[in-house]
Amino acid sequence: MVNQASQPFGMGDPAEKEKVKAILSTVCDPEIPVLSVEDLGVIRGIEVSGNQVSIQLTPTYSGCPAMDTISDDIKSALKSAGYEPKIEMVLSPAWSTDWISQDGRKKMEAYGIAPPLEPLPDKLALLHDQKVVKCTRCGSKNTRLISQFGSTACKALFQCDDCHEPFDYFKCLK
Numbered sequence: 001m002v003n004q005a006s007q008p009f010g011m012g013d014p015a016e017k018e019k020v021k022a023i024l025s026t027v028c029d030p031e032i033p034v035l036s037v038e039d040l041g042v043i044r045g046i047e048v049s050g051n052q053v054s055i056q057l058t059p060t061y062s063g064c065p066a067m068d069t070i071s072d073d074i075k076s077a078l079k080s081a082g083y084e085p086k087i088e089m090v091l092s093p094a095w096s097t098d099w100i101s102q103d104g105r106k107k108m109e110a111y112g113i114a115p116p117l118e119p120l121p122d123k124l125a126l127l128h129d130q131k132v133v134k135c136t137r138c139g140s141k142n143t144r145l146i147s148q149f150g151s152t153a154c155k156a157l158f159q160c161d162d163c164h165e166p167f168d169y170f171k172c173l174k
């Protein structure tokens with residue numbers, strides 16, 4: 001018996017789908033190379049039929065140039081594994097930083113980018129201007145915003161007032 005609830009990624013042979021997911025886990029965000037497209041949460045659906053693979057992809061920041069790269073990288077990774085890939089862009093519901101996996105958040109922090117804050121603290125931070133972005137080096141919450149734009153438009157630059165380490169913060173997007 002097939003349990004639909006255990007198949008969140010739509011139709012198709014589950015074993016084939018696992019293979020495709022394994023390939024997708026090797027495709028990384030060009031801006032944050034430690035994050036795979038799975039960690040980012042941009043894969044909305046996978047359909048496998050023979051060697052035909054259809055991937056539903058939701059872009060992160062609209063106009064983020066990384067998205068074209070990600071789409072091309074997914075295609076070439078699947079092609080080199082012998083698949084005929086097709087990418088379908090799904091614009092609704094819009095991606096938000098809440099979709100980044102817990103694993104992904106840990107990887108980001110280890111990489112030196114403060115992950116986006118959970119929904120509630122971030123809203124409180126905006127309302128009350130609280131310094132709740134943790135330093136990626138020492139974990140201190142005594143940090144401040146240096147620039148709205150870090151190394152890319154998706155990130156802001158923060159600096160820690162305790163260890164003086166400057167670091168990127170991946171901005172929340174709702």
Ligand SMILES: [Zn+2]
Binds near residue numbers: 135140161163165
């Ligand atoms: Zn620090």
